[in-house]
Amino acid sequence: MPEIPPVADAATAAPTWSVVIPVHDCAGYLARALPEVLAQLGERDDAEVLVLDDASTDDPGGVVERLGRGRVRYLPNPGHLGAIGTFNRGVTLARGRLVHLLHGDDLVLPGFYAAFEAALADETVVAAVCRARDVDADDRPTHTTRSYRRGTGVWTDALASLVLSNRVRTPGIVVRRSAYEEVGGYRTDLPHAADWEMWTRLAAHGPVVFVDEVLACYRRHAGSDTSARVRTGANVRERVTAVGVVLSHVPERRRRPLGRRALLYAAVFASRTALQQARAGHVRTAARQLREALRCLRLVPGGGVPTAPATPSPDPVPTPG
Template identity: 65%
Template sequence: MAQIVQVPPVTAGDRPRWSVVIPVHNCADYLAQALPEVLAQLAGRDDAEIIVADDASTDDPGRVVERLGGGKVVFSPNPTHLGAIGTFNRCLELSRGELVHLLHGDDGVLPGFYAGMERALAGSDAVAAVCRVQDIDGDNELLYVTKSYRNGTGIWPDALDAFAVSNRVRAPGIVVRRAAYERIGGYRTDLPHAADWDMWTRLAASGPIMFVDEVLALYRRHGSSDTSVRVQTGENVRERVTAIGVVSGYLPAERRPRTTRKALAYAVVFAGRTALNQARAGNWAAAGHQAREAARCALMLPRGIRA
């Protein structure tokens, strides 16, 4: 059964234009890198709120906020350790803005992010806007730039089908209307590592998605990230398979069988590519787990997954 928390409504009179809510857990150094650019873009506006939600960190992100926030950033510790998804849902509860940017503390934005995303959403009925993103490593070295899913900024016509096959969204590169969160609910608590994928697909099922054909955000890949840890055991692929069964349920029934097979085929490619990368890095145990999960997905292809 879906475990989706409700996002409490905010009255129109209480809404600023922007809410930037930054969940953090033991990433104070990265937070110190991310905050200055957020402040540079929004600190001068009286219609924006910036909140750092701390999930029981031991590296004192409050001191970073005090040192860099200039009185413009609210530091809000969780009442208890909530974990990633619990903290994301608390971030949505804390937000009051018309536009919500959930910016993980180890990610970042590039100059022009907030103006570009606001401009893209203006005058449209899109529930969210997604931009292109730079993947970087722990030392800020460029790894990859996400591709264009359409030529130029505009409505992403096949976003729902694309999202049901794989997670095409980097978390720092999406801005969501809070009204959409209020309508569809928060992050599912029964998908602890694929709740973001589920969220983007639910959003695409609820209304149009705007694609912003500009590189405006930074997504950090580093060895201590949750994703990197799960690669070592193959859990990343196993939950991917579970999530495929969930997100395909947001499609019309006649499109589900073909889409789940496409999603499984992509999972085979994804796990196989990850196995190869792990082998090249000398991580033989992780490579073996990824290869086994690729084979398991391949065996599932003829029958697909029932939503």
């Protein structure tokens, strides 16, 4: 995975917050996201907001100019880097002690940054995670993630829980920049599971706090990459591959039992998706999800899939600019 270098001007006092907003053809959604971010952080002199444009064909720069109040930096990528390349560039450019990656089509809810700043007050905590609400293209709620502990505090079984499934919605996690420097950036060989692998890597590295509040919204819409992969069943196949990767972050004696549970969970996940698709009238998609569920079940008795190396060859980090 790529290295994340320390902030170049470390001698200068770092801001508390870096909100990094990757965008690709979602200028309309960006216009919904920016006002709440700025309402919470816009008057603070210890926060920066960066919009990284990954070769959009719409006009996110215009949205920043219109709504950014002079507090938002618009930074086009040097070419099309893709989601993971943009994540790594954003973390590298971020100067804040706390880094929030907020996809341009997602949202934060009131109180997000205050709650996370409190959750990360202990310098030993590497990251904090909150509950999130799934919303559709028109901001209508479709699902709310559950609590993984009662009340806000250290998520003691975070690693085991995250190995079973990606429990984190990306807008609902904040990572200490120094933790990124220590564990490295997002793996570019996992284009659809790099976030999941990162969360398990962080949980293996240090304490994670669970914020038992719904403070972020994760958008699911027909044009998203996730929706396209559901239609082909690729979402489940990639999930199986990811299980082999995240298992590398747990002690070897725990890998086989956790692998069985993770694959069983993947089969349940695919079956639930099939039911949802069938109810929506998407019969072919439902059939593909059921087929992938059966494939997962066939893998369960053996205890999972071969574990991938925890540390692949380093990838270059795009030059900040």
